Amino acid sequence: MSGMTWNHARGLDPLVAASARWVELGGAPIAWEARSLQDFEHYPLDDLARRFDLIVIDHPHVGQIVKQGCLAPFLDTAQLAETAAGSVGRSYESYRFDGRQWALPIDAAAQVQAYVPDRIDAPPASWDEILALGRAGRLACPLRPPHALMTLFTLCGQLGGSPDSIGDRLFDPEVAGEAYERLLELAAVVREHARTQDPIAVFEAMTAPDSRLAATPFIYGYANYARAGFRPHRIAFADLAPLGPAGVAGSALGGTGIAVSALGKHIAEATRFAAWVASGAVQAGLYAAAGGQPGHDRAWRDAQVNAETHDFYAATRATLEAAWLRPRHDGYMAFQEQASALLDDAILLGAPAAATVAALNELSNSFASTALRR
Template identity: 65%
Template sequence: MTALKGMTWNHPRGLDPLLAASAAWAAETGTTIAWDARSLQDFETYPLEDLAAAYDLIVIDHPHVGGIVDAGCLVPFTESATLAEIAAGSVGASFPSYRYAGRQWALPIDAAAQVQAWVPGRIDGPVADWHAILSLAREGRLACPLRPPHALMTLFTLCGQLERSPDSDGDILFDGEIGPRAWSMLAKLADAVGPDARHHDPIAILDAMSERDSAIAVAPYIYGYVSYARDGFRPARIAFTDLAPVGVAGSAGSALGGTGIAVSARSDDIEAARAFACWVASGPVQATLYAANGGQPGHDAAWRDATVNAATGDFFAATRQTLDAAWLRPRHAGYMRFQHEASALIDAALGGIDDGASVIARLNDLHRRHRR
């Protein structure tokens, strides 16, 4: 019997579907997988080289890819009919987000982007414009997670909605005209929601929104979490929909998130790990076992499935336009260091009086130094 170890992130959406899939896989193949989980904050910052030394399977975020490849701690997937099926089922850029230097380093098992969350019964429907966003924020009925790195993610998204997403492949990340305009919008939003937002990540905001007596009706820039769209997950169900069209690009330009499953180069049984990864990322598994156990699949077969949508208040259908037009963050080897330092810079600037042009210039300088 083959025994593997895996690492994912500690939330029902990240852990429960993998536990269910691993149990089914063990029954079918005899290969067992023991999963550990880390916090959302660790998931975004923990050195993956250390995880690759201890685990066979690792759930990763796509901006880590360049650094991981540079460190040589993952093995790529080989081209096959199964890989082609997973690629054909990509939700937006989820599948190509893990392709780097001509090889596929992870397979999408979870697709996400910043979308809009709202609570039916507290508001007539989702917000539709920037004026409504600021008005609700000033009334204390709107929340926005701005804990690092989420303020940076919202800045990215606002740039995209203003029809000029940051340049993932160039030295100059933010456009000199659009960047300051997006910063001005972010600063106004941060001021309206108050300083506590800088201590809250998406899970904290969604947990607060889902309390029965919460005043929060809307979160206009938040990574979608299908768990909260299910009846009974929390006291109040949260609905999700596409971003409000606050700029000329509408709901396009959201910062892509989600996760992929990767195989460690240090694994004692690389082929066994690859086999499970390909199986769990495939359309038939994603649309059934994975989705039914609280997952937020990364495959189109699940996103289009009527049963999957009915169980989640149309979470997938209602946010698909935003996902399909989401923006892919840089993936070069120095990006994660940039994201960490840029997030700290933004957090400090939101608490001060920095003008947009100055902040964007410093962010561009920082990105230029880390790009390699």
């Protein structure tokens, strides 16, 4: 069998380790390949399904998957019920669409805070503290598309108005207008090259020996960087700063799920592996030990898993449990790509809030496939 995931220790190493154990248990070998984070987010899934038996995906792809018919749905079983019951937040639900389960969560993430405990005692607790760190040249934030859009989503949620993923208008103009103004403030106090940085690039910059960067207020958590010795400086993680009436709620849900190609020759075996690797015992055991960031509650509550990551999971769980589920209808991924480019230009030019939010809503409506929204 063959599998495709994303090229980072968190994405590849635990699957390689799990596959080795799978062979020891009598299963078929699995050869894994990996793509860059940007390629992972944009490469056509139907093409991957022709080449690989197992594919790690993002949940916003599921509407497109239903239309293309390129993945095999999981049948409800007792093992899947255990995985569903162990979902961290809406991770399991995020891969359920049109009445079927298209992937199983093996990685849970949302935008949280991160800081370098060697340089700062605690993460900023207010918007003023965030901006003050920025003015001092000690703040980072990944704004490379689509991460600025993810931060806009999260800010909307914190301000009490998460985007309406199933309605006729994605953004509430008043809430999103305020969120956009804050995003402009944030962009003005971080380094200009933030527009070219994804989360991995920010973490690498923060952990460099000569870096002054102390914190980032909105970033997808990476448990690897919380481990001692992974990089010259360890990263600590925390729930979002409570910037509005919703507190830590509203972070844009991320993470990944493992899916089975409907076009491969090993559907039954691939399905068995996917269900096994997503189970609580594997997630809390060898998957976490191999540097993975599990999607199962059993791992998030495990004392050893937390100890090895300096309480990464315990420190960010409240944000994960209250994270917002992005739209998943067919057409959303095209919207996300174009909206991210639109927002990137708006931030660069300092475009007015009302016009920017209106343009985003118009773009969303042009891609919305209401018949497939669930």
